[in-house]
Amino acid sequence: MLWFKFIESEKKEHYLEGLKFLIEKGFTILSVTIDGRRGIASVFSKYPVQVCQFHVQKRVSTLLTKNPRTNEGKELKQINDLFIKNRLTEKQLGRTLALFCKRNHAFLTERNEQGNYKHYRIIQALRCYKRNMKYLFTFQKYSNLNIPNTTNHIDGGINPKLKELNRIHRGMRVDRRNKLLTLLLLNLKKKR
Numbered sequence: 001m002l003w004f005k006f007i008e009s010e011k012k013e014h015y016l017e018g019l020k021f022l023i024e025k026g027f028t029i030l031s032v033t034i035d036g037r038r039g040i041a042s043v044f045s046k047y048p049v050q051v052c053q054f055h056v057q058k059r060v061s062t063l064l065t066k067n068p069r070t071n072e073g074k075e076l077k078q079i080n081d082l083f084i085k086n087r088l089t090e091k092q093l094g095r096t097l098a099l100f101c102k103r104n105h106a107f108l109t110e111r112n113e114q115g116n117y118k119h120y121r122i123i124q125a126l127r128c129y130k131r132n133m134k135y136l137f138t139f140q141k142y143s144n145l146n147i148p149n150t151t152n153h154i155d156g157g158i159n160p161k162l163k164e165l166n167r168i169h170r171g172m173r174v175d176r177r178n179k180l181l182t183l184l185l186l187n188l189k190k191k192r
Contacts, residue, residue, distance in 0.1 A: 002022060003018050010037055015040055029047050030047070031049070031138065032044040032047050033052060033150070034050070036059070038131075048138045048147065049135050050138040053083070053084050059128050060128050061081075070107075070119065072100075072107050073121075075100065075104075076122060076125060079100065090133070094133065097129055161184070165177075165180065
């Protein structure tokens with residue numbers, strides 16, 4: 001843990017502040033792995049940016065649901081399920097999604113009586129892939145940097161401890177709870 005800040009919601013300014021802090025302290029940044037929040041990658045435009053593959057896969061899974069009703073939804077769910085498991089390359093995933101879109105063009109462009117897309121959630125899932133494709137395979141392009149393809153080391157490391165402390169002490173005043181969390185973070189910092 002090099003820097004932390006208590007915030008209500010993530011914004012570009014917070015990432016810029018953290019980046020500035022690290023640079024001022026003399027850290028050399030080789031790459032950045034982020035969870036995929038829109039606009040955050042632009043903050044780190046000078047560095048190789050990897051979007052967490054798990055977050056993208058999870059977002060697409062949420063949009064498609066566990067049991068899609070249409071055959072097209074089932075097919076896209078299968079592609080999504082195999083995306084990380086089969087360690088697809090950018091070209092493989094790109095070709096697979098392009099083929100899916102070409103084969104299902106009529107389905108994807110269907111409109112309802114109001115003129116809205118009929119299969120909006122499937123279209124949103126495809127847009128999620130399209131929006132993040134540029135950053136999904138940075139770890140493969142820069143294999144010499146050993147960039148992680150997920151944020152699991154954070155999400156499965158310190159964050160669960162912080163969330164659990166936050167849950168246990170939810171009745172505590174915010175300033176006191178933040179003080180408790182700060183002590184935990186500083187304690188972890190000393191151990192490394």
